[in-house]
Amino acid sequence: MSHSEPHPLLESDIEVLGLSVRATNILRRNDLHTVGELTRVSARTLFGMTRLGRNLVIQIASSVERQGLRLAD
Numbered sequence: 001m002s003h004s005e006p007h008p009l010l011e012s013d014i015e016v017l018g019l020s021v022r023a024t025n026i027l028r029r030n031d032l033h034t035v036g037e038l039t040r041v042s043a044r045t046l047f048g049m050t051r052l053g054r055n056l057v058i059q060i061a062s063s064v065e066r067q068g069l070r071l072a073d
Contacts, residue, residue, distance in 0.1 A: 009067050010036035017063040023056045039064060042072040 009016060012035050014027055030049050032038050038060070046057045061071055 007035075007067075007069055009069070010034065010039065014038055017060070017067065019060060019063055020056070023052070023060055026050075026052050026056070027060070035064070035067070035069065038071070039069050040072055046071070 014024060014033060014035060016035065017038075019027075026049060027033075027038065032041065043057055043061055046052055046060060047054070064071055
């Protein structure tokens with residue numbers, strides 16, 4: 001895959017990340033529905049979301065990284 005091609009998962013629903021139901025629900029409540037939307041958000045922003053603690057932010061970041069992607073800086 002060249003650098004100009006978008007990652008195939010960016011348009012996929014966040015369900016593909018295999019997150020806990022709680023993490024998925026919190027992200028959806030904050031209008032983050034696709035992997036691409038999630039990768040445009042920083043860990044710092046996630047920490048600021050209501051009911052999204054350190055362990056869930058780590059879970060989310062790890063799931064994104066397992067797909068070869070990363071959260072925003």
